[in-house]
Amino acid sequence: MILALPSEAxxxxxxxxxxxxxxxxxxAPLLIGLRGELGSxxxxxxxxxxxxxxxxxxxxxxxxxxxEAYPLGELVLVHLDLYRLSSAAELENLGVRDWLARPDLWLLAEWPERAGQLLARCDLVVDFEITGESSRCLAIADASDAGRTALDSIRDLDSRYSS
Incomplete structure (x- = not known):
């Protein structure tokens, strides 16, 4: 699915x-990989x-x-930024394995390609492309059954945000 987003709004x-x-x-649970250059x-x-x-x-x-973890009632959103990840051991020290075992979790991982084992487990991968000063193009792809179901539930947004 492609979303053409003309502004930050x-x-x-x-x-x-x-x-x-x-x-x-x-x-839930959902593991979402976020890929794109710095500032995307x-x-x-x-x-x-x-x-x-x-x-x-x-x-x-x-x-x-x-x-960073954000408790939201019955849901926990974990934001992981792997840009400065130095080793797989560091990922283990962050407790990612324990987070991934939770049924009430959305884990959004920036730079998941820096931890191949994490990228391989993603339900969805969102690729961010800078298309202008404040415009972005997002390509959202499923990589699991859970990801496919999640993507299907937002498929109508494709027409709202198409170029």
Whole structure:
């Protein structure tokens, strides 16, 4: 599925809508890989999903901490940034294995390709492309049955955000 997002406002709107739909459908657990160059909107997407779910507190980038967790009632959203990951052992030290065992989890991983074993487990992969100063093109692909079901539940957004 391709989403052409002409502005940051449309990125925020789309991410919030997707988060609300998936939460309303009880879509968990989900492991989502976010790929794209620096500044392509990966962290903005996670922030917008959290805002769409009603999270109002500060949402820092996990560039240095690598992992930030957000309890949202019956759901926990974990934002993982692997840009500075130095080894597979570091991923283990973050407790990712324990997080992935939770049934109430959405784990959104930036730079999942830096941890091949994590990328291989993704339900969905979102590729971010910079197409203008504030415009982005997102390609969302399923990589599992759970991902396919989650993608099917938002397929109508394709027509709302097509180029």
């Amino acid at each position: 449309s990125l925020v709107e789309a991410a919030g809508e997707i988060a609300r739909r998936w939460r309303g459908d009880g879509r 909107g990966k962290t903005s997407w996670v922030r917008a999903m959290l805002r769409g779910l009603g999270y109002a507190a500060r949402v820092p980038s996990p560039t240095y901490t690598l992992l």
